Amino acid sequence: MSNSPSANVFADFPGTFKGPIYRPGDDGYEDVKAIWNARRSEDRPALIVQALDADDVVVAVKYAESKDVPVAVKSGGHGVDASAMPHNAFVIDTSRMKRIVIEPETGCATVDAGVLLGEMDVATQKHGYVIPAGVVTRTGVAGLTLGGGIGNLTRRFGATVDNLLSVDVVTMDGRKLRVSEETDAELFWGLCGAGHNLAIATSFTFQARKVGPQVMSGWIIYTAEAAVPLLAGLDEVMANAPRELTIGPVVLPAPPVPGLPAEIIGKPIVMAMIVYTGALEKFESSMRGIRDLAVPAMDLVKPSTWVEANSMIDNFVPTGRRQYLLGGYLSAFTRDVARVAIERIAVAPQPTGAGPSCLITFPILGGALFEKSENSTAFSRTGAAWLFEAAGQWDPPGSDEEYMRWVTDTMSALAPHATANAYINLTADRGPEWLRGAYGSREKWDRIVALKRKWDPHNRLSYNKNVIRAEGRPS
Numbered sequence: 001m002s003n004s005p006s007a008n009v010f011a012d013f014p015g016t017f018k019g020p021i022y023r024p025g026d027d028g029y030e031d032v033k034a035i036w037n038a039r040r041s042e043d044r045p046a047l048i049v050q051a052l053d054a055d056d057v058v059v060a061v062k063y064a065e066s067k068d069v070p071v072a073v074k075s076g077g078h079g080v081d082a083s084a085m086p087h088n089a090f091v092i093d094t095s096r097m098k099r100i101v102i103e104p105e106t107g108c109a110t111v112d113a114g115v116l117l118g119e120m121d122v123a124t125q126k127h128g129y130v131i132p133a134g135v136v137t138r139t140g141v142a143g144l145t146l147g148g149g150i151g152n153l154t155r156r157f158g159a160t161v162d163n164l165l166s167v168d169v170v171t172m173d174g175r176k177l178r179v180s181e182e183t184d185a186e187l188f189w190g191l192c193g194a195g196h197n198l199a200i201a202t203s204f205t206f207q208a209r210k211v212g213p214q215v216m217s218g219w220i221i222y223t224a225e226a227a228v229p230l231l232a233g234l235d236e237v238m239a240n241a242p243r244e245l246t247i248g249p250v251v252l253p254a255p256p257v258p259g260l261p262a263e264i265i266g267k268p269i270v271m272a273m274i275v276y277t278g279a280l281e282k283f284e285s286s287m288r289g290i291r292d293l294a295v296p297a298m299d300l301v302k303p304s305t306w307v308e309a310n311s312m313i314d315n316f317v318p319t320g321r322r323q324y325l326l327g328g329y330l331s332a333f334t335r336d337v338a339r340v341a342i343e344r345i346a347v348a349p350q351p352t353g354a355g356p357s358c359l360i361t362f363p364i365l366g367g368a369l370f371e372k373s374e375n376s377t378a379f380s381r382t383g384a385a386w387l388f389e390a391a392g393q394w395d396p397p398g399s400d401e402e403y404m405r406w407v408t409d410t411m412s413a414l415a416p417h418a419t420a421n422a423y424i425n426l427t428a429d430r431g432p433e434w435l436r437g438a439y440g441s442r443e444k445w446d447r448i449v450a451l452k453r454k455w456d457p458h459n460r461l462s463y464n465k466n467v468i469r470a471e472g473r474p475s
């Protein structure tokens with residue numbers, strides 16, 4: 001394949017493409033190329049083409065083939081690696097594809113690749129349904145699903161891909177396919193976790209679940225003194241708690257929450273995100289185990305809608321800051337893990353703007369996630385009782401080194417407690433050896449490599465956690 005393209009290579013992009021196209025200098029170019037992670041905001045793609053439908057994606061893919069260039073793909077722009085808008089690249093942007101169709105009787109829901117999680121929640125809730133997915137409303141359904149998908153309903157209903165019935169894709173030789181267990185079980189298996197490497201998804205059909213509209217949600221805040229007994233007790237307590245209850249402790253320097261004592265602002269605290277989707281009269285009994293572990297500084301849990309509950313964390317991770325995030329799975333939440341988290345937050349760099357600077361989040365997994373076998377999807381789940389993410393957010397480019405070092409050192413401190421497999425969507429790329437292990441076994445990796453060689457033999461989809469680069473052999 002030729003080297004990175006430059007703008008003049010794309011002057012002959014076909015007029016049969018219906019959607020808007022943007023080149024550097026065009027009106028709207030800067031807005032269209034803006035993504036969540038500003039750490040690579042100086043990157044300037046050579047051409048961004050916004051597909052209106054799958055036929056537009058076909059035109060764009062065939063064009064890339066004729067030019068022999070790689071393609072970057074953008075949907076929600078919330079990829080943690082910021083690989084959706086690379087410098088000099090040809091970008092196929094599916095974010096204008098926004099159709100959502102729900103069958104009210106069956107809960108069968110078809111969602112186009114440009115839909116964001118918040119849009120999906122609002123649309124499905126109109127019919128009393130939820131598609132189990134992630135916790136930040138601006139995240140793209142496409143990138144999330146193709147990597148696996150976890151969130152506030154994982155314990156109850158499994159990963160997003162466990163609720164996926166079929167995916168419409170455009171293959172890298174320009175064909176439109178509907179892929180399911182029935183039409184092509186092997187490709188469907190690969191799309192459920194390694195999908196960013198295999199094809200461009202244009203829509204997804206899910207089996208939605210009945211949830212809400214009324215749920216219980218909110219934060220419970222604990223001081224550092226309460227943190228270790230709380231966190232180290234959660235494994236036992238949650239093993240006996242109903243799956244309708246989910247908890248996502250976030251360890252961070254205390255933000256100025258009204259009502260928190262002034263002397264603890266900026267000191268390590270735990271903000272535990274609680275979402276409960278079961279029968280409301282059973283909420284208190286479901287919470288008993290958590291309440292017995294430690295006395296909170298504040299308890300802000302209250303009745304809410306599902307849509308409110310599933311957007312609680314939005315303000316913690318605003319768009320447009322420089323970001324670095326590393327993460328993995330924990331098979332147990334031990335005292336040592338809790339202590340490491342508190343110690344690392346105590347040495348976090350000072351904030352450079354509004355909003356938290358450094359956080360370590362621990363959303364609970366397990367439950368229904370373990371009902372499907374490790375080999376049922378490319379997405380890896382063995383030992384995934386908890387996820388952890390160490391995240392740094394800052395603004396001046398001059399602070400890159402300080403923040404990225406804090407995240408890397410935090411990862412090094414937590415790594416001895418982590419499993420060898422990982423969730424590829426909630427960490428920056430940790431290198432070829434890590435990626436080869438992230439999907440679980442050698443057998444699974446070999447299956448993913450075989451799918452990549454079959455469906456994307458020229459590695460056109462290379463702006464991702466790339467299978468061919470990790471394999472270390474040319475395609």
Ligand SMILES: Cc1cc2nc3c(=O)[nH]c(=O)nc-3n(C[C@H](O)[C@H](O)[C@H](O)COP(=O)(O)OP(=O)(O)OC[C@H]3O[C@@H](n4cnc5c(N)ncnc54)[C@H](O)[C@@H]3O)c2cc1C
Pocket residue numbers: 035036072073074075076077078079080082083084094113133134135136138139140141142143144145146147148149150151195196197199200201202317425426463464465
């Ligand atoms: C603030 C924040 C919160 C998050 N919360 C969660 C969470 O709760 N649960 C969870 O599971 N994950 C979560 N994630 C991770 C998220 O799932 C991944 O980053 C996901 O890849 C984002 O998808 P996107 O479409 O928004 O991103 P993009 O940046 O547009 O794309 C990300 C990757 O997906 C590929 N891609 C995008 N669209 C397509 C397509 N149509 N076809 C093929 N490949 C495509 C891109 O090439 C790129 O490699 C979160 C990320 C962020 C930044």
